[in-house]
Amino acid sequence: MSENNVVLEMKSITKNFPGVKALDNIDIKVKKGEILGLLGENGAGKSTLIKILSGAYSLEEGKIIIDGEEKVFKHPHESIDEGIKVIYQELTSFEPLTVAENIFAGETIGAKGGFISWRKMGKKAREILDKLNSDIDPFKVMEKLTVAEKQMVEIAKAIHGDVKILVMDEPTSALDEQDVDNLYKTIRKLKEMGVTIIYISHRMEEIFEITDRVVVLRDGRKVGDKLTKETSRDELVSLIVGKKFSEQYPKKEIEKGKVILEVKNVSYLNKVKDVSFYLKAGEIVAFFGLLGAGTHSLFSVLFGDKIATSGQVFVEGKEIKLTHPNIAKKYNIGYVPLDRKEEGVATEMTVGENITSANIENLGNGFMIDQKIEKKHCDKWFDKLSIKAPSHKTMVKSLSGGNQQKVVVAKWLERESKILLMNEPTRGIDVGSKAEIYKIAEDLCEKGVGVLIVSSELPEILAISDRVYVMKDGEIIGEFKTKETNQEELMHLAST
Amino acid sequence: MQDINTKKKGLRLSDTIILLIILGVLVAFFTLINSDFIAYNNISTMLKNMVLTGILALGLTPLMIARGLDISFGSSISLISVVIALLYTVGGVNLWLALIIGVLVGVFVGFINGLLIESFDLIPIILTLGMMAILQALALVLANTFSNTYSILVMTDPLYYFATRTFFKIPYPVLVLIVLVIVYWFILAKTKVGRTIYLIGANPTVAKLSGIKVKKIKILLYTFMGLVTGIGGIIIVAVSGVGMSYHGKNLALPTLSAVLLGGISLMGGSGTVAGTMLGVLIVTVIFNGLSVLNVPSYYIQLFQGLALIIIVAAYEIRNNRAAMN
Amino acid sequence: MANKNTKSFLDTINVFKKNSMTPTLIIVYILMIAIFASVNPLYISLTNIKSILATISISGIMAVGLTTVILTGNFDISVGSTLGIAAIICAKFYNIEGLNLPIGVVILIALLAGAAIGAINGFLVTVVGINSIITTLGTLAIFRGLAYFFATETARIYYKPFIFVGRGYVFNNVPLTLIYFIGLLVLMYLVLRFTKFGRNIYQVGANADAARLAGVSVDRTTFFTFIISGATAAMGGVIMASQLAFAQGEFGLGYEFKILTICVLAGISLAGGRGTLVGVLVATFILGSISNGLALADVPIEWREAFQGLILIVAILIDSIRVRREKLLRA
Structure with missing residues (x-):
């Protein structure tokens, strides 16, 4: 639990949109192998924060420190190179292309000379999908999959290769209970491997099932940072909404x-x-x-x-x-x-x-x-x-x-x-x-x-x-x- | 006048000033090189040249504001001029009837363009490119089959008078343009139809979800583009005295350039009649200036292409800069 | 599970995928040949087949190049003018007095000029950010103007080896140009399918934002496809100059059209990201055979052009209907 265990530190992050302060001085630290739940209503600033972390939005005020080093991401590709992978809520798939290509988007899988080996790509994709207990055919065209299958491919895409921090933005929104169980297993396996996970969800039961710690955002401000086992559902809900809804x-x-x-x-x-x-x-x-x-x-x-x-x-x-x-x-x-x-x-x-x-x-x-x-x-x-x-x-x-x-x-x-x-x-x-x-x-x-x-x-x-x-x-x-x-x-x- | 529409739809004031300066510089430049440029004769030629580009650009204005596009009007004008000429000379049809049929051909072509594009969600430029080929071929075939020549003489008093006489010193073709400018300006700036067109261009989904029959209106706009093309066809026959299967050949680029110069964007939603006419004026001055300087025709084509790219690039660069700030 | 994989692997490289347009095209082609042959039996004579094979290559080669551009979701309608420029460069450079450039160098210069035009288009589209149709509409006019400017009169090239480039046959019956076409097609097929660059092209066309997120350089990929399109258009120009042994400002007039029609007919979706070169091969044969068939059936040249416009329109209609049906079927 020492300080040098901290993989990611986001320091006084502030982001303004026309007419709205989307993020106001947010500080978050995440340790290696920790599963951090990120909670908040729609519009609380979760997505904005993630987009800043991934380099999709530019960082205006504040610092992002990874493994003790300050980083500035100008492009999502740079954060991917640092091992930060994000599964976005809106799927970012290549509909007319195969599952395998979607998993390995932007990379070359294959043999010598930069040529692609489809066989190898299929095999590797199979391995990753097997890890997720999914039987999706790697050579199926993306647009023929169900929403849940697509979500699975997005997860496969994010966890392959070098992943240090994995951000999941409501990964279960389209999954049924069986798939969710598989997902939990995968997340725990990743945790054992030392991957840090930032898990965004609206569903309380998931938060208590899977996370170690939760951070609650409201109206662009951090209003809570608790260890999961030390908090309660009622406490989180009231942090999220401010007052009780009713x-x-x-x-x-x-x-x-x-x-x-x-x-x-x-x-x-x-x-x-x-x-x-x-x-x-x-x-x-x-x-x-x-x-x-x-x-x-x-x-x-x-x-x-x-x-x-x-x-x-x-x-x-x-x-x-x-x-x-x-x-x-x-x-x-x-x-x-x-x-x-x-x-x-x-x-x-x-x-x-x-x-x-x-x-x-x-x-x-x-x-x-x-x-x-x-x-x-x-x-x-x-x-x-x-x-x-x-x-x-x-x-x-x-x-x-x-x-x-x-x-x-x-x-x-x-x-x-x-x-x-x-x-x-x-x-x-x-x-x-x-x-x-x-x-x-x-x-x-x-x-x-x-x-x-x-x-x-x-x-x-x-x-x-x-x-x-x-x-x-x-x-x-x-x-x-x-x-x-x-x-x-x-x-x-x-x-x- | 504090018009609600001027806020963004028109050219910004700075743009208008820049365009006016460009116009002034061009006129001064051409006059300096050849003083005939501002002679009465040349000005009247220029006005006549401007009529055709102007009418077509006017037709394109609401169409492009509503995110449509038509580049088949050049071939359509060729076909219309041939149809009118053939009907009158070979067919012996009454002149007025021939003219009406010519206009109807244009209207029909516009309607078909709109119908196909809107019912099948086609990319307008590709469909009208295909249409362009078909119409051009039809013009050639008709002219060849019925008169064995590419240009058919149409000698009639009414058309000759229309092309040469004036009404209070204004040549009749220019008068037609003025009338159309007023009509289009009124419709776009003042009426409910105009508002609907801007709304469609600004966001077709929002327009549809506001209960507007987007497809129907767009088909109508294509049809009106066809109508002004028909009027353009009559004017070209009147001014040149012939129906010719290559009449409309070099109209597409200058017209498109003029419209884009006037502040209409391919993304729809913006543009005004005043802006378009300013664009038409500049484009006319450039090309008329070049021909007064006796620049060979291949240069003119070259300049047309350059003009188009420079105009769009200038707007694009400015937009990029605005987006960065 | 291994078994399942192999099967699906074969499935993906299978030409006759369920939603591919290729089988339909082949059936259409066979029917067409039957009709033309019944109108004029000469249609299936060896001489005529040879002439079809020799003439389709120019449009085929250019279609291969344009395909890469369309796959990224862009257009290049300046290809006809690029063809004209390349042909004239061949003739002019060959005829420069006292220089006596070897013909290989002349051809290379022409191809580089084509690539340079492609680079200009690519620059305007990716760096300046102008819509690709407008860009290439502009460059179409510019380079056509330049072509007329340089070729105020017909420029001749009477040089046997150069003429052989376009008119030569191997094994007496196989036109050299067909070999260029097929060679290029196979090469580009492999590039599109088995290289990173090739897959990037598909990814850019399928979802440019996702491609950017995955670290694909969208602009660079698009830029190179324009270069490829420019170079292949120049190849068309070299071959045309060689076949006719002269060059004129009019060369390639209206080709943008023909080539676009081939691509659309081939099932290369105008939205980008969909379609393969197999379709381009079949579509090239169909279109070449149609114009030849119409000529043999004594259809006047103007009608043949109208026919092309008609085919283009029908092809985009089919494309649109297909895309719409796919959208509906997607649950």
Whole structure:
């Protein structure tokens, strides 16, 4: 336990993004062979920290010290050379190429003269995959694998060769229990070999199962650094969220109205299978599922972005054919999409243009846009949602994530949506904005709007929803009244 | 006027000033070398030359703002001019009908381009490259089959008057350009359609998820590109007095250069009619200047290529620099 | 498990992979030959086959080079102009009075010029960061202009050994040019499949970000593919000059088109990262045989060009439909 056992030291790391302080003076030390759990909500700064460690983001303030030597990584390749391997959450695979090539990306496996020996490459890949107890064929093309298999290949890619520090960013999000067990075995084996592991996860049980120590980040600051055996689940949770969720967001009792949305036997390819559910006015209904469970596809279908292969959708008792988002819009369905920057806002346009983007036809009579009307529309939402921006002519890209998300919500309130679909509405935004988004959802319910939410954060679901549907492999496998269930039950159902 | 659109869509003020300075320097340079450059005759030739590039660049402006692209318009103009000439001379069709059919050919080509690109998610430049070959071949075949020549004389009073007479001292072709400029400016800067086009270019996914029929609108923009190509076809027949299967051959590069110079990006979302027209003006001055200096034609082609690369490189380098800060 | 591996190893080097376009292409080719032969029996005469084999090599060689560029997700449409420049360089340097450069040196200069043009394209695309289509559209015009400038009149090369380069036969029936083509194709196939550089090309095209993360130098890889494309285009120019024994500014006009069509038809996806040279071989034969067949069927030259545009469009339609279906099937 002496100081010279420290493999990695990150000293007063600070990182600023436009409008947000993503990391504020973070200090972390990790010892050789230690498994460090890195905890925090989405947007707490975990990913940013990892990207700085790997050289994907430039280091602005602070120091990275590896084996006592200060290092500056300008490019991910330089950190890889130091033995720092990262399994990113968003997979970085070469889809049209083989598994073996993905594992050995950027290297030459083979004989003399720099030539590649496919046979050797296959054999080596086999060895690594065997270590992981995986029977994936090394010569299979990547795009034909399941999400879990792909995850396995990513792990294989990271652990082969010289690895000193292995960072795993939610490695289990797509794995079933069998695969997770295999993963644990691998991690322990790596630990024995002296590999240091930084393990990021949302799942408490994993943290207690596998880590030696945990570091908790909140809003870009380090708020906790504990040995795993000396802490408790409750302590960690309260460190992560600051306050208890239910205290922070007390749920109001709201009168439920008639059923405004009814979905019957909807399927989409093999991603959504025979899904039926309903939503009442004034109700918040949540969908929970792990990666690949089909929740995102279901929302795309409900908004007409993808066209259901079969099934019926009724809005206020009337069957509608959702062939394009403009049909959904016509029936007062609004959509806050998953990927804010790619699907939610046009970052190169102004706040005003974004707020009115679903409502252009009402910006004046005839063909022309009446700028007075436009300004009036925008100002209304500035006040109501307390959007923090200099004016409606500000470019959206200069806003913080939370304010961008409010712009997306405003866009659909502007349409007076009766049904609002929110796909991970609080991903990557700060705690303050989160609370405001929840408040907005609640206010909407009071006005008789029905809200559907997809979220991967169970505390959020438990705090704000009235009912929960759990999805797996495209099917709904459970329905609960939120008051009558808990985190363990939902997680267990979703992951087995 | 505090226009909400000017904030980023237009050229930045500094860009506009730089472009104006470039224009001034070019004019001064050419005048210095050959004082005929600013003679009335040359200016009027220049304006006429500018009309065609200008009209095509206008058509490209909304299309490229919405992330589309068409490079088949050159061949399309060749074909249209041949069709008009053949219908009128060989076919004996009424002139006005021939002109209308010519325009319809352009509209049809634009529609097909848009339909194929949008329904199959094709890369616009590749499809229109293929279209270019087909249209060029059609123009050649039609001209060969029906008149055994590459250029067909079209002698009519209305077209001749249109090309030579003026309306309050403004040549009619220039008048057409002015009208189109006003229409396009109005649509892009002031109307709901214009806003929709910018939104599509800024982010097509967001546009679709805002309930905008992106594909439909883009097909419409391709079709309108076809329409202005048709108008361009009429003008070229009127000004030159012939329908020729090589009329549009050297139009693609200058037009594309003008549009890009005017601040339109291949990534869509930015550009204005004013910027485009400034680009057209500069490109016209350069190429007219070169021909006043009696530069051989192969140089002109060379300069066209250089101009395109320098223009895009300049913007690219500036963007890289901006990204670094 | 060992057994399973060997099987899948064979699977990967198998030309007839399930989603490969090659089998379809071969069937199309056989049908086509049957149709052309029934229109004009001369089509399958030895003389005609020899002439097809001799003429396809230029586009084949250039397609091999362009394939490397497209695999990285870029384009090079300046290849036609590069061909023209290389042909003219051959003629001009050969004819420089008093210098009497050996023909080998002349050819080498032409090839280096092609590589240099490729380097210019590569520089503009990777360092300056201009979209590759726009870059090469510009250089297409520049080098075509230069070609006209240098070849104000036709430049002749009457020199037997040089002419032999393009017109020679071995074993009386096998054109030399076919040997260059096949040789280059096999070489590039091996490079793409068994060298680090080759695999990097695929990785850059499949996912440039991931390639960068894996330490692949995306820019350098892309840069070299442009050089390869420039050099192969120059090879086309040398062969053309040698076959015709002269050079003109018009040489290679519209070739960008022909070559692009071959690549797309060969299943080299325009999105990058997908496709093999086996497809290029078959596509080259198909396209060469079509233009020859159309000529023998007395189809006027203009129609033949239109046909090429049509094939290009059909090929990209097929490519798009295929990619879309794959996306849908991916769970």
